Amino acid sequence: MTSRPHERRRWLGLAGTGCLLLLAGCKSDSLPSARVLPDTPGGTPPIHIAGCENTVIDPGRVTLHRLNRAEYDATVRDLLGDTTHPARAFPADDHGYGFDNNADVLSLSPLLMEKYASAAEALVESAWTRGTLRTCELDPANPEPCARDILSRFARRAWRRPVTAEEVQRLLRPIALAKQHGDPPEAGVKLALRSVLVSPHFLFRVEMDPEPTSAAPHKVNAFELASRLSYFLWSSMPDEALLQAAEQDKLRTPEELEAQVRRMLADPKAQALVSNFAGQWLFTRALDSAEPDPTLYGAFNDTLRRAMRQETELVFQEFLTGDHKLKDLLDAPFTYVNDALAAHYGLPLPGSTSHQRVDLSAHPERRGIFGHGSLLTVTSNPDRTSPVQRGVWVLEQLLCSAPPPPPPNVEGLPPAVNPNMTMKERMAMHRALPQCQGCHRMMDPLGLALENYDPIGRWRMKEVSGAPVDATGDLPDGNVLNGGADMRRFVKEDPKLPDCMTEHLLTYALGRGMSNVDSCAVRFIAATAEARGGRLSDYILAIIFSDHFTSRRGDTEAQSP
């Protein structure tokens, strides 16, 4: 991402904190001017972002966002108390920019609409049977007052905003229809409840622009902000406390916003960030489909698969609420293992089939995510390690500097790979080819430094061929990474790391991909988060206070015919 300084110069409102970006009336060749950030609740010093002084921050816009499967399931859980995960029967969501909550690729096919319609019927039937929705008794002679109560309460929560009198009136219509067909009023109420769940107001997260064709940024309204918060942190609808805060217009103050965020992060529903954000950012979801070669890596089984996944989830969970710097994910001195996983890693057994927190001061090789079997497995081929995949993972997921793809038809180039070569020799072949070496000189050393971990994450001193592992990687600048510890340090010190972690988190928070125009905002958020202490919660708060999160603009694109 490169910054694109804007020609216009003006004062800009920056985050919900009321901080301001000071833009001097200078030419591009003059000295950078300062960005002045007044104290936030966390007491942040001023943030200066070189190269962004003259940039007008454009919060962008998020396309009408269909609930994805995880969001649908969590929403009906919180709305109806339904824990049957109806969305498991829906077609898979596609993902874009690494996340399956990307609004632009979340399309709505006829197949999905069919699923919504039948899920709504089943959900309403079962909730009605449980009595969840019946706040009053429907009087067959005069059902309207009670129906109105049931439907307006339900629609307010399902649509995550106040409903208008006109909308409620419309929802009452099926009662008359039911009567025509000789059915009791509850049949009509159930029809209305079903239509609430198939309405675009439920299936989409609707955000309105006062002027849909204007590029001028505006704050999203309190209810839209409440939904942004709850779908970011919980993958679910706002709860009553958040909805009421929106109704009382309390989410405007940074104190209230921060209090809500901290309350939400402490709620078990924040587990959604672990499974939906971390599961995709750290690739733990790919464990489901990992198939290590059973003849070579028969030690891998479903018990281990689950244990590895849980390890990474528990570590991330601790980062969510604990007092660790986010960067420490790379070399955290603790992890969570059960006996099976500890044995697999060669760690002392904690004496439990459930995961226990263990200290790694005596086992530096297991520190941080590069010691996790989950990541090491999903970045391997079924039959061997892949320093390239591991290197690309680091570059893409941690440094946001993915190399360009191989040039066209490079795969067909001779010479063929000799399977008896050591990994180091194989990788050297990449770098021998002039058209390949540019990128492989970046990727390979990062992956080679992890060669002591086999394709299922076990520590090893020898390759499958019997040759001793050579875990040194030569960086393009001539420095040598000798093993995992060097590599962790190298990545952790890379100044691109905070920006990149922000980019992934912001992509997920907004449900849209980042582009060049977002570059300054990303850097500003990262710097703010680091200045606040660099914890995951600091990153989350810096995002939530940002204009990108609290604002949007209209769509300047011409109306299609």
Next chain:
Amino acid sequence: MSRKPTLSRRTVLRGAGALLALPCLEQMLPGSARAAAPTPAPKRLAVFYVPNGIHMPKWLPTGTGAAWELTPTLQPLAPVKSDVLVISGLANDSGKPDGDGHHAAGTAALLSCTKAFKTEGTELRAGISMDQLIANHLAREKATRFASLELGIDAGRGIGNCDSGYACPYANNISWSGPRTPMAKEVRPQAVFDRLFGGTHPGETQAQAARRRAYGMSIIDSVREDATSLQRRLGTTDRRKLDEYFTSVRDLEQQVDALGGAGACGMPTAPGGDEDPRAKTQAMMDLIVLAFQCDLTRVVTFMLANARSNKVYGFLGLSGGHHAYSHHQHVQSNFDALARINHWEVEQYAYLVRRLKEVRDGQGVPLLDNAMVYFTSEIEDGNGHIHKNLPVLISGKGGGAIGTDRHLRAPGVPIANLYISMMRAMGVPNVTAFGADGTQELPGLGG
């Protein structure tokens, strides 16, 4: 309107791979089809997609015209050789990516012959696929309850980017109802079964059916009003998203309208096979046959795996991933692995073709005779990512449009021309151009 199911509870599918025991008797045909006696037999299209190309040396017949022999990879087609047309040489230049991303770009263009816009998400843009043009035509004719079915074996990749900067929808869908709207596919046989037969209510009275339709319609009317009032207040991009909603609601409406009407076939037994890939594939093939047999749809697309699939075919004795093998680097062991995978793929396709040949329509004619069962991949060779000389098979005579038992050579001809011919064979009127380079019918297709 409603009628008693004449064949209810007959066992049709007894677990994955069970033979279809249901004869397609005259009384099973849709009411409308029976009423107007001499209507032409319905034409049907099934598309069978495999990823990562084909190892061509073991695929391509040497002889041309009628003088062709089955190659090792095509051997599973022996029982139906007389129903198979091999076409070689067709090209889909629209499948070439910007830079890398051959699999996603090739798959997005597979049935649309339109170059996909390179993006990981923003401004997703491909083209309408030929199966959807056919489905639209048939929907206007109200031919079947489902305008089309989109099926597959695998859900999308859970993580990462899908193919060198191309968004995952490009890699996971061959069917597109419009440039921005992929048709999501169903990957669980049980769910397909429920979808096909869940709407049938044996023994329902006319009044009950009418009530169910009226209730269904009331929901549709209500949500359509919500969407209409919302649409007026949205910007262009959001309106486009809401358009998908409107289209889907319209589809749902047609299905609600058709409930209890045409297409009833009794309630067969559900297939198993939601887990094992072999059983799952066979169950999907059985469901395609059943959907055709019961005239629930006339257009099906099926993806044996998603683009760039790196599936491990352990049951073929292989431990490496499919995509990894496809970058064979001219290593013999990779060629061998690919040939095994390709053979298995053709075996699954051959099973579908065989079943469609065995099952007969109301006139006693094999379903296959009026069908086209189309096999292809997004590229030719996986190592070089070639978008020319694509592997192409068509089984079935398409009601006379296809001359089978031949190897037709069409070097360099745009595959879009084949699609023009197929769309015309399916009854779509006035197609003279398609995709980026389709300009005319493919000559010689009828033999």
